[in-house]
Each structure stands twice: as C-alpha cells, then as structure tokens.
Amino acid sequence: MDYRGRRSLRARLRGAPGAAILIAIAILIGLALTPLLAPTQAIVDVTARGDAGGTERIARLPATAPITVSYVHSIDGLPIEEELVVRDDEFVVERTRLRQFGAGMGQQAGEGSGHAEGPWWVLEGLDRPIGGALTIRAGEPRIDHRLWAGDRELLLSRCWPRQAITLEIRQISLLQAAWGELRAPHDPRTEECAAEEES
Incomplete structure (x- = not known):
C-alpha cells in the first residue's frame, strides 16, 4: 500500500x-x-480522634438509614438509645428510648409524644435538628457507647474509649463513593469492633 x-x-x-x-x-x-x-450522595463519615490528635476514619455509613447512638447513663446506670436521621444535610433526633427518666432526661412540652414499649419509655416525633456534625466522647467500657446503622454496630467504648467520635455528613460523587470504598484503610480493629459480640 x-x-x-x-x-x-x-x-x-x-x-x-x-x-x-x-x-x-x-x-x-x-x-x-x-x-x-457532581455531589449526588450523602454519606456519614465516622472518625475517631485520640488525645494525641491523630484522626482515623472508622466507618463510612449511608445517610439513608437511621443511625442509633446508645449508651448507659453515667449517673443512673440505665441504657439510652437516640435515633438520628439525615435530613437536608443535617442530623435530626427523631426518637429516644430510655428505661426511665434519668438525670437530665425527659420529655419537653410540645416535643413529640411518649409511650411505653415493654420496659422502655419511647419519645417519638421529636424532630430536633442538631446540625451536620455530631461529636461524642466515647465513655469508658462501662458506659458502653455504641453506634448502629442498618446491620452495622460499632462498639465505641470498647474499641475507642475516651476518644472523640465525630459523625459528619458529607456529599460525595459516585466516583468518590467508589474510590473511597476501594481506598478505605484496612483496620482489623474496626472489623473486630464492628463484628464481634462482647463475651
């Protein structure tokens, strides 16, 4: 040719x-x-920061399922569960379950409705916005801070005691979501703390 x-x-x-x-x-x-x-999907990044100042991502949760923070009240020793949902890029407390009204706990006039559910007192329809980030200081193991989202449970007090645990809503693109999951750090402690039941 x-x-x-x-x-x-x-x-x-x-x-x-x-x-x-x-x-x-x-x-x-x-x-x-x-x-x-383009930002298309809301996620909740969960990070832990110790006293030394280092921060590690311990979980990435979908913002579509309710997130429950549970702990044992430090004064009366009774369990409390607070259910959060993500709405308009901020956390909203929708429901609280407690064994009894402990110190600092209770229903405020005009906020939701309460009813008994077995041994629990449940406050529903709270609709209390608390912002786009929430920081919890994980208590000692006896306080038993836990975080539940869907079928995942993180044992915060057991694995990250006395650390600042931050839940932050972020908008990410589909590409970031795929890349973030591929690049998620492999931390055996995170897997152990999410999967194991206490003995």
Whole structure:
C-alpha cells in the first residue's frame, strides 16, 4: 500500500479546525464525566480522634438509614438509645428510648409524644435538628457507647474509649463513593469492633 498521499492524524489535527475538534472532544468527555463528579450522595463519615490528635476514619455509613447512638447513663446506670436521621444535610433526633427518666432526661412540652414499649419509655416525633456534625466522647467500657446503622454496630467504648467520635455528613460523587470504598484503610480493629459480640 502507498501511504504517501495520506496525511497523518496528527497533521490533520493541526491548526484551527483541529483545535476545534479537540476542544469539542474534551467538552463531550467533560459532560460525560459530570454525573460521576457532581455531589449526588450523602454519606456519614465516622472518625475517631485520640488525645494525641491523630484522626482515623472508622466507618463510612449511608445517610439513608437511621443511625442509633446508645449508651448507659453515667449517673443512673440505665441504657439510652437516640435515633438520628439525615435530613437536608443535617442530623435530626427523631426518637429516644430510655428505661426511665434519668438525670437530665425527659420529655419537653410540645416535643413529640411518649409511650411505653415493654420496659422502655419511647419519645417519638421529636424532630430536633442538631446540625451536620455530631461529636461524642466515647465513655469508658462501662458506659458502653455504641453506634448502629442498618446491620452495622460499632462498639465505641470498647474499641475507642475516651476518644472523640465525630459523625459528619458529607456529599460525595459516585466516583468518590467508589474510590473511597476501594481506598478505605484496612483496620482489623474496626472489623473486630464492628463484628464481634462482647463475651
């Protein structure tokens, strides 16, 4: 074959017409990638920060399921569960379950409704916004701070005692979600603290 009469692709793309073609291709690629890069999904990042100041991500939770924070009241020694939902990029306390009204606990007039549920007193419909981030100081093991979301349970007091645990709502793109899961640090302690039941 004789290739002498044909111009190379590089030669054809030189000059103004070639530049216009390359710009058009770049724009099309950008438009195709935009849905992957635009914030489309809310997640809840859970991090632990010790007294030394280092921060580690211990979980990434979907913002679509309720998140329950449970602990044992430090004064009366009775369990409390607070259910949070994510609404408009902030946490909202929807429901609280407690064994009895302990110190500092109780129902405020005009906030939700209460009813008995076995040994628990349940306050529902609280609809109390608390912001886009929540920091909890995980108590000693006897305080038994836990975090539940869907079928995941994190034993905060057992694995991160006396550390600041922060739940933060973030908007991420589909690409970030996929990349974040692939790049999630492998921490055997996180797996142990999420999967094991206490003996």
